[in-house]
Amino acid sequence: MDQVYIGRQPIFDAGLRLRAYELLYRSCPGCNEARVEQPEQATAQVILNLFMEFGLEHLVGRHDAYVNLPRGFLVGDYPLPFAPRQVVLEVLEDVPVDQPLLEGLRRLRRQGFRVALDDFVLEPSRASLLELAEVVKLDLQALPEGELERQVQTLRRRGLTLLAEKIETPEEFERAKALGFQLFQGFWFARPHVLQRRTLSPNRLSVLRLLARLHDPKAGVGELAEAVSQDVAITYKLLRYLNSAFLGLGRPITSLHHAIVYLGIRNLRNWVTLIAFSTLEDKPAELLVTALVRAKLCELLAPGREDGSPETYFTAGLLSMLDVMMDQPLEELLAQLPLAPEIQAALLRGEGRLGQTLRCVLAYERGDWERLARELPGPSEGSEEQGRAGAEAEACPAQRLPELYLQAVAWADQAMAELNVRAAA
Structure with a gap:
């Protein structure tokens, strides 16, 4: 599984209140500078990491995000796959100013984007950008x-917001404030902080998306059938399994709709989750055995409970292996799944009877x-804790x-055989 990186440097106002972050391309965790040979590719990677891997809200919260854009994105050669609300588009100092660029910027402004001019120098060839x-x-x-003072005075008369870059000392910060800058950025405040995380492979990403749709409590029979049917291999394995002698249903299951009606939505979610795990080819089959045993043992301990069905206990046991199967922290993965609160609490904090x-x-x-x-406290007979201990012993x-x-x-061995997954010896 690959690591992805993104640099983040804060931008402050004169009162040292955080106002925004500039997001920067980085290729390694210790890189303080970008090594960019193809600007369009680097920008595409920043956009991909920002919105697909980290998430804008996790990187900048409610603050603005400044993103450097090379010419291709500004003139419309490449699309911008995000809304303009929190994003400020930076025009780099080496982008030639011509009619296609100006038209592209006008189009972006009409779409609601804000534009910042990076490393700007006031000269006739670039003055048209100020509009x-x-x-x-x-x-x-x-x-x-x-x-510097002359250019600041000229730009302030235009009503533009001025950002002082590369502030490296407290004296430079005070000087920039005195000149009339409103925003400030530089190493004196903070060097770019490189954030990293593991990225899901396409196979894992498709599995996670399927799980998100499966466990959506608002999804009906038709939506669930559509979600599963988009993966031919999972559909085939599910129907083959349901028609196996292991289950002994006594009648053929010929379609996904039939499977959902016969199994019920909760059981379908569990079985498709299990089959989806089995499609992760770089994982040893023994991990799937462990997931099955946990799920089944939780289910066997569930009957008679007030707070959940056996299927819910099966789900918790199965998903307790999610981080191992997907190679990401469990908390991050569960944040992307619309699970019932009691399952979330059990998996993350071990809370409740299910936990x-x-x-x-x-x-x-x-x-x-x-x-x-420790899970089996043993108070003396007649104590006030004895009733609670009885409930805990039941769990x-x-x-x-x-x-x-x-x-x-x-049961897990039989299920693995029917799924045609052979555990490593």
Whole structure:
């Protein structure tokens, strides 16, 4: 699984309040500068990482995001796949000014985008850009003091927001404030911070998208059937499994609609989730066995509960392996799935009866007898805690666990055989 990176440098106002972030292309975690050979490709990677991997809200919150754009994106050769609300488009200093560029910027302004001029120098060849800009960024290190003051006065008369770049000392910050700059950026405040995360492979991404649609409580039978049918391999495996001797349904299941009606939506979600896991080819089959055993053992411990059906317990056990199967933190993955609150609480924090059952199953699976004992408090007879202990014992019945675990293992072996997945020896 690949790592993706993006640089982020804050932009402050005169009161040192955070106003925005500039988002920068980075190719490694320790890179303080961009190594860009193809600007369009670098910008496309920033956009992809921003909206597909990290998420704009996670990177900048409610603040603006400044994004450098090379010429191809400004003149319309490449589309901008985001809304204009929080994004400020930066025109780089080396982009030639001509009629196609000006027309492209006018079109972007009509769409609602704001434009910033990066490393701007006031000269006749670039003056026409000022009519289309809201923010002008001036490099404090590039202009002599007298020339900087002259350009600031000229730009302020136009009502533009001025951003001082490359502020490296407190004295430069005070000087920029005195000149009339409103926004400030540079190493004195913060160097660009490189954020990184693992990116999902196309196979994992398609599985996660399928899971998100499957577990959407608003999805009806037709929507679920459509979601599953888009993956031919999963559809084939599901129908083959449902018609196997292992289930012994006694009648052929010939369509996804038939499968949903016969299984019910909750059971369908669980089985398609399981089959989707089995399509992750770079994972050993034993991980799938573990997921099945956990799911089945949770289900076997579920009957008689007030707060959830056996299918809900099966789901929690199955999804407890989601981070291992997808190679991403569980919290990040669950944030993308519309799961019931009790399943989220059980998986992330071990809360509720469902969470206690899951903790019990994990402790038994790992042979963690000390932790298992903690799940089984034993107050003295007649104490006020005895009733609570009885409920906890129901969630984790020590005497029955060996028997139920063996049942779950036997069931998992049969299910794996029917799914035609062979565990590694």
